[in-house]
Amino acid sequence: xxxxxxxxxxxxxxxxxxxxxxxxxxxxxxxxxxxxxxxxxxxxxxxxxxxxxxxxxxxxxxxxxxxxxxxxxxxxxxxxxxxxxxxxxxxxxxxxxxxx
Numbered sequence: 001x002x003x004x005x006x007x008x009x010x011x012x013x014x015x016x017x018x019x020x021x022x023x024x025x026x027x028x029x030x031x032x033x034x035x036x037x038x039x040x041x042x043x044x045x046x047x048x049x050x051x052x053x054x055x056x057x058x059x060x061x062x063x064x065x066x067x068x069x070x071x072x073x074x075x076x077x078x079x080x081x082x083x084x085x086x087x088x089x090x091x092x093x094x095x096x097x098x099x100x
Contacts, residue, residue: 005018005043005044006018006019006041006042006043006044006093006096007041007042007043007044008023008024008027008039008040008041009039009040009041010027010030010031010036010038010039010040011035011036011037011038011039012030012035012036014027014030014036017044019041020090021086021087021090022086024039024041024085024086024089024090025082025083025086027039028054028062028082028085028086029082031054031055031056031062032056033056033058037055037056038053038054038055038056039053039054040052040053041053041089041093043096049068049069049070050066050067050068050069050070050071050096051065051067052064052065052066052067052089052092052093053065054085054089057078060080061078061079061080062078062079062080062082062085063076063077063078064076064077064078064079064085064088064089066089066092068096
């Protein structure tokens, strides 16, 4: 198996190397408002230049943050559909720069 390009890790410690759209869906679906409130996805390297996170909101839905310092992108959105979040993040991450 090759090196991981990025890693998704939830507050509970669950993690997936190079998660697929389905794996992201499952990680987000497992979030709750008590002890597993967020998941972070970022390159598997020291000092990553981009990251994205999904956090459970008290009023329902999820806060999705996408940040890429090399492209000067910083976007925060409130989304209710896990399907949409997983799809959009998969597309967004595919456009990031990876080593090699």
